Amino acid sequence: MSDTSQLFTRQSDAYSANRPTYDPELIAWLSRQAPDQSLAWDCGCGSGQATRDLARHFQRVVGTDVSAQQLAKAEAGPTIDYRCEPAEQTSLADGSVSLTLVAQALHWFDLERFYAEVRRVSRPGALLAVISYNLSQITPEVDALVNHLYQDILGPYWAEERKHVEQGYRSLPFPFERIDVPPFTLDAQWDLARLLGYLESWSALATYQQAHGSNPLDPLRERFHQAWGDPAASRRVSWPLTVNLGRVS
Structure with a gap:
């Protein structure tokens, strides 16, 4: 497995500033499925985007991560x-x-040991919710540029585990009683600067910079401006979510 603490330590500022927040309706829905709202665990919480959402519904929330730098950026509560x-x-x-949430992080874990830990800490009827999302949908022109950066330029610089995100975790074991989840999306209203900041938070971009000493996004900025139009204009950015939900026995 890749050294995740190093991958995301390099991008901790960009990550905390530019990663999207999760659909509050999804977090509210998950909280209603849990046996109670006493304690939620946000595992691989990064800089705490989902942790803060969980805190609106649970009496206590524990967020864990292996990156101290990411946790230092998390908003306290x-x-x-x-x-x-x-x-x-x-x-x-x-x-x-009562609820363990893993948002965009399961592919970094030793699954056998993690699932054993989930069983240990879960109360009767507790849930494990695993969320993932791949590339955003904005406009065909912008999407084509994002795909070009993602695949053609950064393809070799993504960690091997990234393939599981692309596959919606279909190839990973999930040994729990599955619960059907209605469709949810992750939506944001961003201007161009915010989109570019999000792209700067990609771990593969940091790996590319470390290898080459240059930012692979720089040669594309003018093309992004042309595809976006007025850089101050706000556009809807949408990521379809994959949510695997299971009851822990």
Whole structure:
């Protein structure tokens, strides 16, 4: 597996500033499926985008991540406890968690050990929700440029685990009783600067920069301006979500 702490440490500022937040309706829906709202665990929480959403619905939330730099960017809250811990071995108490959420992070974990940890910390009837999303949808012209950057330029610089995101985690084991989830999307209203900031947060872009000493986005900026139009104009940016939801037995 890739060294995830190093991958995302390099991009911690861009990640915390430019990553989209999750659909509040999705987080609310997940909270209603849990056996109660006493404790949620946001595993691989990064800079806490989903952790803050969970805190609106649960009495307590624990967010864990292996990157101390990412956690340092996370917004604190009176009911949120951030801990620098691996997904496979946490300080959570046995039988304490009602909902475990993994947002865009499952592909980094040792799954056998992580699933054992989920079973250990889950209370009866608890849920495991795994969310992933791939590339955004904006306009055909902008999407073509994003795909060009993603595939043609950065393709060799993505970690091997990225293929699981592209596949919606279909090839990863999920040994829990599955629960049907209605369709959800991750939506944002962004101007061009925010989109470019998001692209700057990609781990493969940081790997490319480290290898070549240059930003692969720079030669494309003018083309992005042409495709976007007025850079201050706000456009809808949408990511279809894949949500795997299971009941932990």
